[in-house]
Amino acid sequence: MKSLVRHARRNSSQRNGPQRSRSAQRFGRQLAASLLALALAGCQLAEVKPWERDVLARDAMQSVPDPVEEYFDGHIHASREGAFGGKGIGGGGCGCN
Amino acid sequence: MQLKPPRLRQALSTAAGMLLSTTALAGAATEGSDTAELASTADDWRLDTGYLRYEEEDRIAADTLLLFARKQVAEEKFLGLRLVLDTVSGASPTGTTPLQAVSLTGSSGTAPFANFDSERMALGVDWEQPVSERSRITTKLDYSDEEGYTSRGAGLSFAHDSAQKLTTWTLGGNYTRDSTKPEGGIPAEMICLCNLVIVAPSATKSIGEVQLGLSQVLGRKTLAQFSLTHSQSWGYLSNPYKLLSVVHPITGETITTGVGGGTTVLQPYTERRPDERHSNILFAQVNQTIGRDDVLYVSARYYEDDWDIRSGTIDLKYRWQVSPTFYLQPRLRYYTQGKASFYRPVIIDGNIPAYGSADYRLAEMQGISFGIKAGWRLATDGELTARLESGQQTGDSHPDGTVGVQDQVDFFPEIDVTTFQVGYTTWF
Numbered sequence: 001m002k003s004l005v006r007h008a009r010r011n012s013s014q015r016n017g018p019q020r021s022r023s024a025q026r027f028g029r030q031l032a033a034s035l036l037a038l039a040l041a042g043c044q045l046a047e048v049k050p051w052e053r054d055v056l057a058r059d060a061m062q063s064v065p066d067p068v069e070e071y072f073d074g075h076i077h078a079s080r081e082g083a084f085g086g087k088g089i090g091g092g093g094c095g096c097n
Numbered sequence: 098m099q100l101k102p103p104r105l106r107q108a109l110s111t112a113a114g115m116l117l118s119t120t121a122l123a124g125a126a127t128e129g130s131d132t133a134e135l136a137s138t139a140d141d142w143r144l145d146t147g148y149l150r151y152e153e154e155d156r157i158a159a160d161t162l163l164l165f166a167r168k169q170v171a172e173e174k175f176l177g178l179r180l181v182l183d184t185v186s187g188a189s190p191t192g193t194t195p196l197q198a199v200s201l202t203g204s205s206g207t208a209p210f211a212n213f214d215s216e217r218m219a220l221g222v223d224w225e226q227p228v229s230e231r232s233r234i235t236t237k238l239d240y241s242d243e244e245g246y247t248s249r250g251a252g253l254s255f256a257h258d259s260a261q262k263l264t265t266w267t268l269g270g271n272y273t274r275d276s277t278k279p280e281g282g283i284p285a286e287m288i289c290l291c292n293l294v295i296v297a298p299s300a301t302k303s304i305g306e307v308q309l310g311l312s313q314v315l316g317r318k319t320l321a322q323f324s325l326t327h328s329q330s331w332g333y334l335s336n337p338y339k340l341l342s343v344v345h346p347i348t349g350e351t352i353t354t355g356v357g358g359g360t361t362v363l364q365p366y367t368e369r370r371p372d373e374r375h376s377n378i379l380f381a382q383v384n385q386t387i388g389r390d391d392v393l394y395v396s397a398r399y400y401e402d403d404w405d406i407r408s409g410t411i412d413l414k415y416r417w418q419v420s421p422t423f424y425l426q427p428r429l430r431y432y433t434q435g436k437a438s439f440y441r442p443v444i445i446d447g448n449i450p451a452y453g454s455a456d457y458r459l460a461e462m463q464g465i466s467f468g469i470k471a472g473w474r475l476a477t478d479g480e481l482t483a484r485l486e487s488g489q490q491t492g493d494s495h496p497d498g499t500v501g502v503q504d505q506v507d508f509f510p511e512i513d514v515t516t517f518q519v520g521y522t523t524w525f
Contacts, residue, residue, distance in 0.1 A: 083408040
């Protein structure tokens with residue numbers, strides 16, 4: 001059993017090695033581009049004074065205005081599609097058959 | 098209008114906290130606002146409850162009940178509790194072709210669809226507390242259990258606000274360990290059902306995730322958030338219930354004719370996925386107030402992993418504040434994904450691959466859904482919401498890797514999906 005797992009892990013690494021390297025390079029480029037965009041955006045941010053933060057403080061402007069909808073959506077899509085995660089991490093798994 | 102700066106900290110903290118938690122943070126009300134705000138400074142508890150009905154036409158149906166509770170136990174300290182109850186039942190694809198022949202002594206489990214029934218319970222708790230004037234730490238525990246599958250997870254995140262409290266950085270990590278114990282045990286992978294071996298009664302899978310997040314106020318009416326997530330899974334990542342049909346290399350049928358003229362059914366194989374999976378996700382969301390009270394939500398997610406799956410998601414919502422106590426929110430979601438490198442519709446007899454799965458969720462697919470949500474504020478005690486969505490999943494009906502009669506099979510019939518949800522939120 002252990003030898004099967006080791007064999008599979010070796011095969012997996014060998015098969016995935018070049019893919020992972022390309023994937024990591026691509027992700028690194030995307031990360032750099034995102035950080036650059038953020039840095040540029042930061043230079044142009046309008047300063048919002050404390051007395052101007054009324055709109056931002058509203059329930060509807062929160063990052064997650066509806067945690068019920070957020071949970072249901074995340075759980076459904078993670079179990080019916082190939083991709084998972086992105087907004088939050090953790091949160092429990094399932095057999096998802 | 099009197100403003101409370103702590104409310105904004107909560108808003109940004111929510112943006113950060115939500116990177117790890119599914120519950121929103123408590124906050125003080127904004128007096129004199131044009132929309133009826135839910136909370137008041139005197140409330141300690143926030144309760145969110147919901148019911149979801151999810152249906153795939155002619156396939157599965159799920160009912161989910163959830164309860165989220167969040168309490169401010171002390172200054173800047175919050176306790177969150179989560180309970181979710183699920184039942185899922187119906188017919189799920191096994192992965193075999195619709196043309197799979199069944200031998201006289203063959204198992205009916207090789208049919209293209211198998212009925213199943215499962216009930217799941219999930220519990221979670223999280224604790225948030227400050228570590229300095231502008232930083233806080235959140236710890237999180239999750240547990241879920243259903244017949245044949247248990248999941249346990251723990252997470253930690255750190256959030257830091259800028260001096261003006263317009264920027265929040267978060268760094269979080271989570272570790273989850275799942276144990277699968279299917280009926281009949283864990284089958285050997287990529288093995289013929291005719292030579293089936295059970296290798297163990299159960300198997301484990303681990304998932305480690307790290308996330309870097311940024312929440313940034315871009316203007317008086319604009320909040321943006323970004324996150325980068327790296328995830329690694331390892332262990333038993335296959336599905337013990339999924340199969341692949343084996344087909345004749347010329348006719349494409351799941352039977353073969355012997356030298357003497359007798360026919361034999363080619364029995365399906367168990368699937369095999371790699372025992373590691375590394376993924377990267379880029380996520381961005383903007384909340385933009387339009388006019389006085391309406392809000393436009395735009396989010397995008399890019400996902401990639403070393404199974405070769407690439408996917409993009411766009412999600413648009415528009416909250417139309419019809420009156421101070423009623424809103425309508427249409428929603429459009431579009432999803433697209435490329436197939437996993439080892440996805441294949443069938444196995445060609447004599448050419449058994451190292452890895453393979455016919456699970457349609459790993460195939461090339463697109464999903465589009467439209468929905469409408471309505472929300473009512475009930476005096477100052479709570480909010481009631483109802484949401485209805487309709488969508489379709491479509492995919493590659495004729496993927497590479499088929500021969501003979503399998504060329505005519507539709508390997509991804511359109512799936513019609515309906516979702517209905519009701520929710521209730523209250524402060525007390």
